[in-house]
Amino acid sequence: MDRALKLRLETRFGEQLHGPVRQRHDETEIRIAPADVIEVLRALHDEPELGFVVLADLAGVDTGDTLQVVYHLWSGTTGDWLRVTAEGLPREDPRAPSATFLWKGAEWMERETYDMFGIIFEGNRDLRRIYMPPDYTSFPLRKDFYLADDAARSPGAGVRHMERTHAPTDLVAGSVRRSKA
Amino acid sequence: MTATLPPGTHASADDPNVLLQDDFDSYEPIPPYPPRTEREAEFYTLGDGEMYLNMGPQHPSTHGVLRVVLKLDGERVVDIDPVLGYLHRGVEKLCENADYHQTISQVDPLEYVSSLFCEWGPVMAYEKLLDVQVPRRAEYIRVLSGELNRIASHALFMGWFALDLGGLTPILWSFIERDEIVEMLAALTGQRMLFNYFRIGGVNGDLNHEFLSRLGDWMSRAVGQIESNTKLLNENEIFVRRASGLGVIDTDMALKYCMTGPNLRATGLPYDIRRAHPYSIYPEIEFDVPTRTEGDSLARYLLRMEEVKQSLRIIDQCLEQMPDGPIMAKLPRLLRPRPGRAWAALEGPRGLYGAYAISDGTDQPFRLKIHDPSFIHLQAVGALLPGHLLADTMAIMASLDPIMGGVDK
Numbered sequence: 001m002d003r004a005l006k007l008r009l010e011t012r013f014g015e016q017l018h019g020p021v022r023q024r025h026d027e028t029e030i031r032i033a034p035a036d037v038i039e040v041l042r043a044l045h046d047e048p049e050l051g052f053v054v055l056a057d058l059a060g061v062d063t064g065d066t067l068q069v070v071y072h073l074w075s076g077t078t079g080d081w082l083r084v085t086a087e088g089l090p091r092e093d094p095r096a097p098s099a100t101f102l103w104k105g106a107e108w109m110e111r112e113t114y115d116m117f118g119i120i121f122e123g124n125r126d127l128r129r130i131y132m133p134p135d136y137t138s139f140p141l142r143k144d145f146y147l148a149d150d151a152a153r154s155p156g157a158g159v160r161h162m163e164r165t166h167a168p169t170d171l172v173a174g175s176v177r178r179s180k181a
Numbered sequence: 182m183t184a185t186l187p188p189g190t191h192a193s194a195d196d197p198n199v200l201l202q203d204d205f206d207s208y209e210p211i212p213p214y215p216p217r218t219e220r221e222a223e224f225y226t227l228g229d230g231e232m233y234l235n236m237g238p239q240h241p242s243t244h245g246v247l248r249v250v251l252k253l254d255g256e257r258v259v260d261i262d263p264v265l266g267y268l269h270r271g272v273e274k275l276c277e278n279a280d281y282h283q284t285i286s287q288v289d290p291l292e293y294v295s296s297l298f299c300e301w302g303p304v305m306a307y308e309k310l311l312d313v314q315v316p317r318r319a320e321y322i323r324v325l326s327g328e329l330n331r332i333a334s335h336a337l338f339m340g341w342f343a344l345d346l347g348g349l350t351p352i353l354w355s356f357i358e359r360d361e362i363v364e365m366l367a368a369l370t371g372q373r374m375l376f377n378y379f380r381i382g383g384v385n386g387d388l389n390h391e392f393l394s395r396l397g398d399w400m401s402r403a404v405g406q407i408e409s410n411t412k413l414l415n416e417n418e419i420f421v422r423r424a425s426g427l428g429v430i431d432t433d434m435a436l437k438y439c440m441t442g443p444n445l446r447a448t449g450l451p452y453d454i455r456r457a458h459p460y461s462i463y464p465e466i467e468f469d470v471p472t473r474t475e476g477d478s479l480a481r482y483l484l485r486m487e488e489v490k491q492s493l494r495i496i497d498q499c500l501e502q503m504p505d506g507p508i509m510a511k512l513p514r515l516l517r518p519r520p521g522r523a524w525a526a527l528e529g530p531r532g533l534y535g536a537y538a539i540s541d542g543t544d545q546p547f548r549l550k551i552h553d554p555s556f557i558h559l560q561a562v563g564a565l566l567p568g569h570l571l572a573d574t575m576a577i578m579a580s581l582d583p584i585m586g587g588v589d590k
Binding site: 024025026027029053054055056057059061062070072074079081083102103104105106107108109112116125126127128129130131132133134135140141147177178179 | 212214217218219220221265266269271273274275277278309436437438439440441452457458520521522523524526533535537539541543547548550552556557560561564589590
């Protein structure tokens with residue numbers, strides 16, 4: 001793990017970072033606002049002393065309150081893993097810029113994230129559901145969507161029409177797990 | 182004629198005596214709803230002389246249940262639209278609702294021909310969350326069984342690839358290889374396919390006599406057997422001329438499409454996680470990262486065959502250096518990692534397998550994201566196919582080696 005990377009990230013992105021640069025095991029993590037994603041990713045990708053040319057993964061996360069988009073990048077210059085977390089996307093209208101301007105391959109990862117979390121990636125020209133059928137209305141990996149044996153209690157369920165029209169009146173809505181990390 | 186038909190049915194176009202249900206009109210290529218995106222609208226607009234052809238999801242050479250809508254101009258492919266989700270099981274959601282130990286068997290069937298690597302990612306991520314040191318013997322056993330699994334997977338690739346190019350013999354030969362390996366892994370793990378062998382902090386069982394005797398028996402003739410298998414194809418003029426120049430990728434494009442593994446290395450970039458960001462005991466082991474520069478289907482095939490030889494080297498060294506000791510770290514039965522996040526990446530037979538785990542302090546992972554290389558590589562097919570002949574679609578797709586279990590998580 002590279003201490004120098006921490007310094008470089010702090011000096012380069014200073015104001016844009018939310019909280020400190022965290023390092024644990026062999027990973028470095030920075031947190032940014034969704035509005036800064038384009039600028040930060042472009043700098044990480046293009047600037048030779050950073051050189052994060054490999055996008056290894058793009059994941060959505062539901063913390064229970066807000067949504068996040070998490071990018072895992074690998075640097076060809078220093079051989080470091082970097083996790084960029086765009087945090088604080090509101091549940092009602094989660095929007096983040098698309099990473100397809102740098103990595104065309106992010107297109108399907110964003111489609112998957114949209115399918116599972118409902119995060120709208122602005123700039124992705126093929127943002128439709130990829131796994132679930134086109135008439136599906138829920139976002140299954142959100143924390144307020146429960147598994148089938150518990151689905152009637154899930155406040156985020158939109159597909160179980162039977163249960164929603166005949167909702168049991170005495171059933172208390174289940175609680176949503178919230179992230180502490 | 183139509184007035185006499187029962188309501189809700191229509192006569193088959195092929196045989197008017199056969200009645201079909203109106204709503205049973207399954208694989209019409211054009212979706213029955215307005216286009217949702219710019220790209221979908223563009224794809225489902227026909228140009229002059231173009232037509233759609235639906236392939237799958239039950240096509241025998243799509244390697245699983247993949248459906249592809251092809252837009253053709255004569256015999257040339259203009260564009261494709263892969264339709265996924267026929268195998269989607271929601272593994273990530275199931276893992277969020279399962280115990281840490283239970284998730285290992287949930288992720289097993291993702292890439293069913295290389296299950297050990299599917300287990301390895303999440304297990305590594307959990308070990309980072311728990312800050313646990315895995316015993317060295319367990320790491321050696323992991324690498325040993327993992328490399329065997331890699332050879333089994335590449336052997337199957339060779340057979341499938343040749344089968345998609347029209348040769349039946351290689352798949353029979355490669356299954357001999359694969360069968361011997363899965364039998365010895367069955368002696369080690371108890372299963373032929375979905376091993377469920379790695380545990381958080383170690384592995385499930387120590388090396389046993391049956392495994393070692395089968396392994397020794399196979400290793401004594403493996404090199405010769407693999408040589409003769411590859412000679413079957415490498416010196417086959419029909420195969421070589423058919424596969425070369427198909428689906429050419431350069432390094433820039435491969436990086437743009439987030440490709441990893443043999444498909445990236447076939448373009449000339451020696452990016453292998455085992456060397457680029459070493460994990461487990463790979464720093465202690467000598468092996469080369471083979472690369473090729475052509476970036477076509479043949480290069481991807483030849484590269485995988487080179488990797489098999491490197492895997493044999495790794496297995497040799499594992500057996501030689503295998504230390505004594507425990508195979509499991511001491512851990513409580515119920516795992517409650519401190520809240521935190523961990524990312525683990527490793528080099529599987531198809532490329533980078535990743536797992537991103539978040540813990541919230543309970544005994545279930547708060548989020549487990551599995552990154553699967555098959556999903557990424559299948560995406561690149563859309564960029565590789567245009568311009569090629571219809572008969573080459575499967576050859577190109579097979580050369581990227583996607584496994585549908587991993588594509589549809």
